[in-house]
Amino acid sequence: MLEIKNLHARVDGNEILEGISLTVKAGEIHAVMGPNGSGKSTLAKILSGHPSYEVADGQILFEKNNLLEMDAEERSLSGIFMGFQYPVEVPGVNNAEFLRMAFNARRVRDGEEEIDPLDFDELLSEKMKMLKMENKYKERNLNDGFSGGEKKKNEILQMAILKPKLAILDETDSGLDIDALRTVAEGVNSLRNEKNALILITHYQRLLDYIKPDFVHVLHKGKIVKSGDKALAIELESQGYDWVTTEN
Amino acid sequence: MPNTLVKSSAESAFLDLHKKLLERGRPALAELQEIALRRFDSLRFPHSKHEMYTYVNTKELAATSFGLPDDAANVSEDFVSRHIYPGCEHQCLVFVDGTFDRGLSRFEGMRADIAPLSEADRELKNYLSETAANENDVFASLSTAFCGDGIIFKVDDNTQISDTLQVLFVSTGRAAAPVMHAPRLVWQLGKLSEVKVIEKFVGRDGGYFINSVQDWLLAEGAGVSFTQVQADVFDSWHFSKTRVHLNRDAKFYSTNASSGTQLARHHYEVWLKEKGSELKLNGISVLDGKEQVHNFVRIHHAAPQCVSRQHFKNIVNGAARSSFDGTVIVNREAQLTTSDQLVNNLMLSDNCHTNNKPNLMILADDVKCTHGVTVGQIDEDQWFYLQTRGLSAKAAKELLTRSFAQSIIQTIEFPAVVEELSGSLLQKLEATDA
Ligand SMILES: Nc1ncnc2c1ncn2[C@@H]1O[C@H](COP(=O)(O)OP(=O)(O)OP(=O)(O)O)[C@@H](O)[C@H]1O
Ligand SMILES: [Mg+2]
Numbered sequence: 252m253l254e255i256k257n258l259h260a261r262v263d264g265n266e267i268l269e270g271i272s273l274t275v276k277a278g279e280i281h282a283v284m285g286p287n288g289s290g291k292s293t294l295a296k297i298l299s300g301h302p303s304y305e306v307a308d309g310q311i312l313f314e315k316n317n318l319l320e321m322d323a324e325e326r327s328l329s330g331i332f333m334g335f336q337y338p339v340e341v342p343g344v345n346n347a348e349f350l351r352m353a354f355n356a357r358r359v360r361d362g363e364e365e366i367d368p369l370d371f372d373e374l375l376s377e378k379m380k381m382l383k384m385e386n387k388y389k390e391r392n393l394n395d396g397f398s399g400g401e402k403k404k405n406e407i408l409q410m411a412i413l414k415p416k417l418a419i420l421d422e423t424d425s426g427l428d429i430d431a432l433r434t435v436a437e438g439v440n441s442l443r444n445e446k447n448a449l450i451l452i453t454h455y456q457r458l459l460d461y462i463k464p465d466f467v468h469v470l471h472k473g474k475i476v477k478s479g480d481k482a483l484a485i486e487l488e489s490q491g492y493d494w495v496t497t498e499n
Numbered sequence: 500m501p502n503t504l505v506k507s508s509a510e511s512a513f514l515d516l517h518k519k520l521l522e523r524g525r526p527a528l529a530e531l532q533e534i535a536l537r538r539f540d541s542l543r544f545p546h547s548k549h550e551m552y553t554y555v556n557t558k559e560l561a562a563t564s565f566g567l568p569d570d571a572a573n574v575s576e577d578f579v580s581r582h583i584y585p586g587c588e589h590q591c592l593v594f595v596d597g598t599f600d601r602g603l604s605r606f607e608g609m610r611a612d613i614a615p616l617s618e619a620d621r622e623l624k625n626y627l628s629e630t631a632a633n634e635n636d637v638f639a640s641l642s643t644a645f646c647g648d649g650i651i652f653k654v655d656d657n658t659q660i661s662d663t664l665q666v667l668f669v670s671t672g673r674a675a676a677p678v679m680h681a682p683r684l685v686w687q688l689g690k691l692s693e694v695k696v697i698e699k700f701v702g703r704d705g706g707y708f709i710n711s712v713q714d715w716l717l718a719e720g721a722g723v724s725f726t727q728v729q730a731d732v733f734d735s736w737h738f739s740k741t742r743v744h745l746n747r748d749a750k751f752y753s754t755n756a757s758s759g760t761q762l763a764r765h766h767y768e769v770w771l772k773e774k775g776s777e778l779k780l781n782g783i784s785v786l787d788g789k790e791q792v793h794n795f796v797r798i799h800h801a802a803p804q805c806v807s808r809q810h811f812k813n814i815v816n817g818a819a820r821s822s823f824d825g826t827v828i829v830n831r832e833a834q835l836t837t838s839d840q841l842v843n844n845l846m847l848s849d850n851c852h853t854n855n856k857p858n859l860m861i862l863a864d865d866v867k868c869t870h871g872v873t874v875g876q877i878d879e880d881q882w883f884y885l886q887t888r889g890l891s892a893k894a895a896k897e898l899l900t901r902s903f904a905q906s907i908i909q910t911i912e913f914p915a916v917v918e919e920l921s922g923s924l925l926q927k928l929e930a931t932d933a
Contacts, residue, residue: 299887323886332887339884343902349888352898356889392902409888 252277252448253298253417258309260297266307267293269473275417278445282459282484283452285470286492291452292336294470295421298450299333300326313417327353328360330416334406334423336452340394346405347375347389350412357413378411381441383434399426407435411442418442419450424458436461456488471496509544509561517644520567527617527648531624534631535643542637551636554822554854555764555793560736565708566676572596574669574703579603582701584915587665592650594668597680597709599650610660611694616649616683623651623685630714630742636766639740642681642710649683656689656718663695663913668711670735672704679708686714688721688749695724697913705734712740717749719773726911728919729757729765733790737763745769745776745805754781754910756920758927759790759819766795771805771833782811783907783920786819786851787927796825800833800863809840812907814900816847816927826858827870833863840870845903847877847928897928 253275260268267290275281283291297304298311300323311318318326341349354374355365366374375389382404394402403423410418420439424432439462443449451462459467459481467483468475469492477483477495487495517536526532544561545552574595583591592613593603599615606613619627634640654660670680688694700709709731717723731737737760743751757763769778784792798807813821823842844853857870877899885895904924911917 301883322892323883324889324891327887327889335884339878339880341881341884341899341902343905344885344898349885349898352890352894353888356891356894360889413888 252314254310254312256310256312258294258297258311259307260293261305261307262293262303267304267473268297270309271470271473271475273468273475275448275450277416277448279466280443280449280451280462280464282464282467283450283470284454284467284484284487286496289470290473291470292421293473295333295336295419295450295452298326298419299323299331324356327413328357332410332413332415332418334403334410334418334420336421336425338394338397338402338406340396342392342395344393346391346393347372349393350375350409353409354412375412378408381411382408382438383431384408400428400431403427404431404435407438411438414442416447417450418447419452421452422454423451424453424455432458433461456484459484469495510540512564513641513644514540516565516567520645523567527615528646531627531631532644532646534628535634535640538631538634539637539640539644542634542640544637551795551824553824553856554820555762557638557762560708560762563677563708565679566674568596568678568680569674572671574600574603574671576603578703579667579669582667582669582699584663584665584697584699584913586913586915587663587697590662591665591667592652594666594682596669596671596678596707597682597711598647599682609664610654610658612651612653614651614653616646616651616685619651619685623687626714626716627685636740638710638738638764639712639766641679642712642738642740643683645679646681646683646712649685651685651687653687654689654692654694657691658689659691659693660695663697666696666698668698668700668709670700670702670707670709670731672702672707672732672735674706677706677708679710682709682711684711684713686716686723688715688717688723690718691720692718693722695912697726697728697916699728699730700737701730702732702735705732708736708738710736710738713742715741715743715751717743717745717751717776719747720749721746722750723752724912725751725753726913726916727753727755728916729755729759729763729792730923731760731763733760733788735760738766739764740766740768743767743769743778745771745773745778747773748775749773750777752779752910754907755783756908756911756916757782757784757792758923759784759786759792761789762791764793764795768797769807770799770801771807773802774804776802776805778805778807779910780807780809781907781910783904784813784815784821785904785924785927786814786821787816789818791820793820793822794825796823798825798827798838800827800829800836800838803832803834803836805833806837808838810907811842812904813842813844813853814847814904814924815844815851815853818848818850820852822854823872824856826860827868829859829861829863829866829868831862834865836863836866836868838866838868842872843903844872844874845877845900846874847900897925900924900928
């Protein structure tokens with residue numbers, strides 16, 4: 252589904268990613284871990300089409316298409332979703348209305364008719380119930396004044412509505428309390444099937460207890476320095492990053 | 500008249516034009532006109548560093564050679580009804596080229612008195628004379644000097660008019676020479692009375708100068724909800740002066756939505772004269788091309804425990820210009836004043852301009868006053884965020900621009916006006932993307 256080959260990327264002249272290769276197949280879950288500043292969010296933003304990052308070398312194929320030639324809108328419409336580490340507040344844009352716009356953008360692209368507002372409201376209610384979100388978040392403006400945890404839940408709500416093929420969740424677990432983490436993890440799991448894939452960026456093995464990864468990668472200074480299975484995450488939890496990063 | 504010889508041609512052109520006006524017969528407001536004309540003569544058109552016109556270049560306007568209006572401009576009922584908002588069909592006052600048009604107006608069952616300004620009682624006449632003699636804005640003087648007759652809209656004590664009244668100002672435009680229209684309205688609101696008013700300014704064709712003056716006189720406890728929509732055609736000039744006097748516990752809530760012209764300027768002068776009075780003054784301008792809107796605000800807190808809140812937003816695209824020059828003056832006796840003043844500008848292009856000068860003059864010591872200005876572009880992070888959810892760059896920008904305007908638009912309580920505004924906002928954004 253996703254093939255990253257030797258990706259080098261810069262921002263404002265600084266080389267941040269220094270040759271990343273990663274292949275994600277349908278049905279798989281990949282966890283990406285690594286110390287602060289190692290380039291995890293950079294990778295996520297490049298995948299979702301952020302204009303500030305300059306790809307200096309390498310290739311990204313998504314379902315055999317050249318991802319780097321697509322803008323953020325196209326990537327979203329073709330099934331890529333990024334859950335932001337720091338979701339942006341957009342005052343003045345109603346949450347439910349925005350979700351409906353995003354949902355309809357996808358329908359229109361697929362040649363379908365826009366959804367009836369009442370039907371959408373029903374769909375939204377159902378997803379919000381799954382995530383234990385109160386109805387009042389429909390009326391609120393997009394992330395505006397949301398607490399850290401509420402913003403993360405709202406990201407997963409968007410994911411649940413948009414049903415992406417590939418979701419990249421950037422530290423969705425940070426900021427969630429224990430109950431919310433379980434709810435969100437259950438939500439994410441319920442959206443899984445053999446046709447979609449997940450990249451989880453996280454610092455904590457705790458999330459991986461709920462959402463079990465097939466692969467764990469450690470990013471350090473813009474490179475994947477180690478890959479393994481879930482055992483790697485457990486090892487990292489007890490030993491820290493030193494033992495993987497000093498090896499290189 | 501003194502100094503005739505050294506006068507610049509711009510002023511003398513208007514003085515000559517006024518002589519021609521008098522040749523047509525004695526105007527209904529002859530005395531008031533005379534006072535205003537003298538005031539105009541002593542104020543003179545602003546030079547480039549005039550403190551009331553710091554950001555407004557009036558040179559071209561002043562140098563334009565104006566003619567007098569034709570006798571009877573014809574406006575079809577159809578044109579009028581297209582500009583009357585749903586719900587206001589039975590209560591609308593129509594001005595054509597600055598003159599009140601009784602035939603086109605509707606006031607079935609209106610619970611207010613509507614009288615010509617020339618029939619004002621002695622007290623009101625004194626007020627008008629005094630105001631004209633002390634006018635600080637030369638364009639308001641000019642308006643009064645050329646005002647044929649105006650309207651007094653009087654609401655009795657304890658009368659609350661729940662239906663919304665619309666005032667429509669139609670300028671027909673495109674005469675042999677540009678024409679100045681000088682509509683004049685005086686609103687007298689009795690104790691505990693209430694009105695809701697929408698004013699809309701439209702032009703059928705360009706080349707006119709609409710220069711309106713209104714006075715709002717609110718007695719104790721009176722309440723006004725006032726919405727203005729400035730939708731003139733581009734090649735016109737639009738000046739307005741709105742004077743507001745608030746007595747004890749009176750409330751004046753105003754929102755102006757302007758789409759600009761080659762030169763539009765709104766001048767507000769408000770006196771919070773007695774304890775407990777409250778002012779809300781909001782404005783939104785959506786500008787593109789070479790459109791301009793300038794707001795000039797003076798608010799006088801003359802009594803304790805009054806509140807004034809101003810919020811102006813400008814969306815500026817193309818080579819458009821906006822400005823805000825606002826001062827809140829809090830007198831020594833105006834203790835416990837609450838006042839805020841906020842101006843937000845959203846700049847959508849490299850060639851657009853905005854100038855903002857919020858100002859506070861505080862003589863009392865126990866007050867809560869704030870002011871601020873922001874000038875910004877579309878937030879890149881927000882823009883990207885929306886695109887990652889499948890919105891096109893264009894749709895995302897439109898959504899963000901609309902959301903910027905939202906906090907002002909939502910102060911307008913008339914859905915038809917809100918819908919119209921959102922529509923014209925989108926239209927302007929679309930026009931520039933093409
Ligand atoms: N505009 C920029 N200019 C210079 N350096 C930048 C810029 N943006 C990001 N960086 C740097 O790139 C590096 C990688 O940042 P990134 O956000 O990808 O890290 P991360 O792995 O997600 O960290 P964390 O675990 O703290 O979220 C950091 O050192 C950061 O300071
Ligand atoms: Mg990060």
